[in-house]
Amino acid sequence: MARMxxxxxxxxLDKYPLTGRxxxxxxxxxxxxxxxxxxxxxxxxxxxxxxxxEILRRGKVVDYSTMLIEGFAxxxxxxxxxxxxxxxxxxxxxxxxxxYALKRLDHDLCTIGPAKIARVKHxxxxxxxxxxxxxxxxxxxxxxxxxxxHRQWILKVGQLKASRRTAHLFAEIWTRxxxxxxxxxxxxxxxxxQTDLAEMCGTTPIHMNRALGDLRRQGIVEFRRGIxxxxxxNALEEFxxxxxxxxxxxxxxxxxxxxxxx
Numbered sequence: 001m002a003r004m005x006x007x008x009x010x011x012x013l014d015k016y017p018l019t020g021r022x023x024x025x026x027x028x029x030x031x032x033x034x035x036x037x038x039x040x041x042x043x044x045x046x047x048x049x050x051x052x053x054e055i056l057r058r059g060k061v062v063d064y065s066t067m068l069i070e071g072f073a074x075x076x077x078x079x080x081x082x083x084x085x086x087x088x089x090x091x092x093x094x095x096x097x098x099x100y101a102l103k104r105l106d107h108d109l110c111t112i113g114p115a116k117i118a119r120v121k122h123x124x125x126x127x128x129x130x131x132x133x134x135x136x137x138x139x140x141x142x143x144x145x146x147x148x149x150h151r152q153w154i155l156k157v158g159q160l161k162a163s164r165r166t167a168h169l170f171a172e173i174w175t176r177x178x179x180x181x182x183x184x185x186x187x188x189x190x191x192x193x194q195t196d197l198a199e200m201c202g203t204t205p206i207h208m209n210r211a212l213g214d215l216r217r218q219g220i221v222e223f224r225r226g227i228x229x230x231x232x233x234n235a236l237e238e239f240x241x242x243x244x245x246x247x248x249x250x251x252x253x254x255x256x257x258x259x260x261x262x
Contacts, residue, residue: 009181016040021092025179025249035135043118056109064119067094071115075107085199092180097143113191148246157202163211165201167240187228
């Protein structure tokens with residue numbers, strides 16, 4: 001997998017503390033140092049939250065887009081007084097670049113637990129669209145990554161039973177955190193609850209509890225108060241029918257030297 005871990009990741013974050021995880025493990029290698037400087041200095045405001053916080057409500061007109069620096073965030077839709085989580089963001093994700101074009105979203109965007117975000121004004125993105133076509137294409141790519149993940153979620157909800165959908169979700173989050181240097185060898189930490197997992201996997205909290213119990217009894221993975229523990233990653237990925245190709249970090253869709261020309 002194309003990653004920037006260890007000393008390389010630390011050096012990148014030392015130089016770019018706000019945006020150093022953007023496209024890490026996918027196309028950050030295609031960014032020039034100049035482009036990294038431009039992105040870092042394009043940040044307009046920074047906000048930190050100690051608890052879950054609504055970043056953007058459905059239908060609100062906005063003049064900025066948001067990058068997640070620390071923590072987790074989810075996209076959610078409410079229907080018939082019930083919440084459905086339709087997407088998840090990890091540090092380094094430019095969460096709502098499509099708001100630059102749409103100005104309003106059709107869903108809510110909320111942090112889950114403690115988090116830090118950075119905002120870039122749409123007027124600045126407009127300037128970069130004119131003056132930095134290569135960087136703008138990288139922004140576009142990051143938005144298309146969200147679409148790829150969304151398609152995979154739709155596929156797995158219709159394809160797999162709850163325990164396997166949960167395993168696929170854990171494998172995906174683990175890989176995405178791995179790409180940005182935030183995973184552990186035996187899993188990862190997350191503020192997600194069983195209810196959150198149920199809403200992400202299209203099931204009920206009761207069925208999610210059963211699914212987690214099934215995964216634990218089979219020795220595939222254990223979920224303890226938000227901590228995912230797995231001692232056989234291959235078994236987890238096989239059970240969840242997880243192929244990381246759609247994340248564009250490895251496999252035949254890996255973005256190697258593409259987008260190096262404007």
